[in-house]
Amino acid sequence: MKRLLKGGRVVDPANGRDGVFDILIDGDRIAKVGVNLQAEEGTVVVSMPSGLVITPGLIDMHVHLREPGQEHKETVATGVLSAVTGGFTAVACMPNTSPVNDNAGVTQFILKKAADANLARVYPIGAVSIGQKGDQMAELGELKEAGCVAVTDDGHPVRTALLMRRALEYTRMFDMPVIEHCEDPTLKGDGVAHEGMVASKLGLRGIPGEAESIMAQRDIALAEMTGGRVHIAHMSARQTLDAVRYGKSRGANVTCEVAPHHFILTDALLAAPVPYDTNTKMNPPLREAADRDAMLQGIVDGSVDVIATDHAPHHYDEKHVEFDRAPFGITGLETCVPLCLDRLVHSGLISFSRLIELLSVNPARILRLPGGSITEGAPADLTILAPDLHVKVEAKTMKSKSKNTPFDGWELRGGVAATIVGGRTVYNNAAVNLAI
């Protein structure tokens, strides 16, 4: 079946497009992109209302789908439903499941679940070390073969500099990045919040920004030494961004991502309006305003490559405890697009095109995925955004199995109209009611 999306604004930075174009979808592929395309007989024509924006499918390269092992928090099926509802056509999922995704068996299991769900594309990320224990390297070649697009010991940093060096050297064979959760475990200690005035006042043990940046400096130095590719996950501290800039200036293969909560929120949220709200507890922690502002600056000046959500669902019971006993993490898939449109695009900080680089082009490039552009012959993965849609965040109606978000009740400008994966409409927002 052919479908012609007619007359919509298309933002496709990979192809240098930002304007009104028609897109012809043939089956699961993009057949043609152009101006005033003619519909052949039998083509379904969808005329795009003004105000909507068609972009290459958004890709969240840092999510926790929790399956196998922690299905009470999330499953692959609920995770991808949450993803497409949030406008993502693809997600890359972290290996800290139970068992850890450190072998082809687990990778295939995740891919099987994703195929069953048949919504967003799922790209598993394998573990660097067996059991993520930081001792013995996992069979990275086998993981790549099974479908992993990157490796990481996320949840923890790669334990030793030596193992990190080996992983960066070894993955060069497969052109895979090593994604690093940067955190010096001794400086983090049993910290639960950003080390600063707020944590001091609340009596919460602190995690200094340097716990992150010191590990990032190690990894960037090793990337430069080995020529391997390191991707710094969920950056939160201004010192880390400086380390990334330094590495880039020296030509190291380093990229980085930042999560919406780290460029929007600060640790002030731990104290008010709801003191000790466990939905403000994540790792890395919400940091102070100078860090938040640095993240925004990095997004604006291009130092930041990717916005990823670090979607980390946790069950209500696990979060309904004392702050220091609660697990780290918040959900992110369904709040990312409204937050980015409202806080980055509508605020005038960045262009639409730059946002799509952060949410689609760069993740596809870093993970070597087929998406990231609207190109003839490429899979028809598209996100249709409704930039002026009024969105009220409601945790209880979210599709994710978990509702742990600090953004509940927020009113934002910008949302998702529809999500198309492989030419198929997998999400259509009733609030926009697009005939697609």
Add this chain to the structure above:
Amino acid sequence: MKKDLLSIDDLSADEIYRVLDTAEAMREIGERPIKKVPTLRGKTVVNLFYEPSTRTRTSFEIAEKRLSADTLNIAVQASSVQKGETLADTAMNIEAMSPDMIVIRHSSSGACNLLSRICKSRIINAGDGLHEHPTQALLDAFTIKQHKPSIEGLKVAIVGDLLHSRVLRSNVLLLTKLGAHVFVSGPPTLVPRGIEQLGVTVATVDDAVRDADVVMMLRIQQERMQGAFFPSLREYYNLFGMTTERVSRAKPDVIIMHPGPMNRGVEIASEVADGPYSVILEQVANGVAVRMAVLYLLAGGVENEAAA
């Protein structure tokens, strides 16, 4: 007064003075032959203690009994928390028995805030983790007020393990609110980051104590020392221990305070603890009167809130 007393931040300066004035009246009850008034007759107060505490728990219990409240002590062993029910479940179970007030001591900062969100009962924080211990700060202020004409303008030195002290946090909030000049001192490894943003001056122990009106010692909480914050107790005593020599730099009418329990020969020399300027035992005695005042004032209707 708000519904709960979780932090000194819950009290305005006026309300702090109201607590101190009421405590002054309550103190007299402790001097009567029959140390009991019927004020809280028929009210149930649950003392929910997740941390061992002799001083604070008995002080609250005496205060409650002197006001004729029915008291119920629940001591939860920290070890059983791991496998036992959650704080939220415990709170809901206690709440189901409709107590009027819950006094909670817990090792997690903010545990009382969680309780407050669950319970309709009035919550009194008797110490939460490293966060606050508001009734201790109130009794400290009450003790200072007995010795000094006014708290405003006093120089108060607080010396010791600042990082792990909830007594410090409550006292800093209270004393700065009432206009005292607060100087804090301790090993740099035990100074919380950003503490100066709360309106205190971080100083060397000598600068802090010099011409001080009040010197408040904090306990070295050996049970909370999880890293090497300083090389040895011996070195700590040499650098920070409150000796008669150090005290001599303070004002001649300085008072020496300690929330207890003391480590003699670690943070404070026995000659100082038992010396003429020490008001450490008065602090203990005042604890009952101040807690009676807090219990009485919180038992009233909710103010400043859109309640009922």
Add this chain to the structure above:
Amino acid sequence: MAVVLDADRIGRTLTRIAHEILERTRGVEELAFVGIQRRGVPLARRLATLVSGISGTEVPVGALDITLYRDDLMRHSIGAQPVVGHTNIKFSIDDKRILLVDDVLYTGRTIRAALDALLEFGRPQSIQLVVLVDRGHRELPIKADYVGKNLPTSLSQSVQVHLLEIDGQDQVEIQE
């Protein structure tokens, strides 16, 4: 507003009560005054001074705050607790003839609270009640032994006692 007693009348009334007390009491050694906070306290002091002056024997005075004994505490879900005043009874009341002093006798509930409070300090030989004004409308079976002035009032009226020590002047008013 109408002035019921002026400063002069208040002074003469207290002098009369002091004489009455002495007339009806054998031996002043066992006498002691206890004033109810707040305006009963200065009245008790004045009476003690008068009685001491006439008899030549020092009569002790104490202050009693009844807030913590009130029967209307915590009956409302909104509003601050009443301010607690100071109780100061430095002498043993055991076997004393106590003269309990208040400014206005109305429902009798304050006196009930005061009796409860006082009896926790010991076992006096007797307690007698002295009031400057009795305005009626008792809700409890309580009667004053010495009354400065009986003042018939309606429930809508309020009786205000002003005393030099607290208010800067002596005067009793009745307000609608």
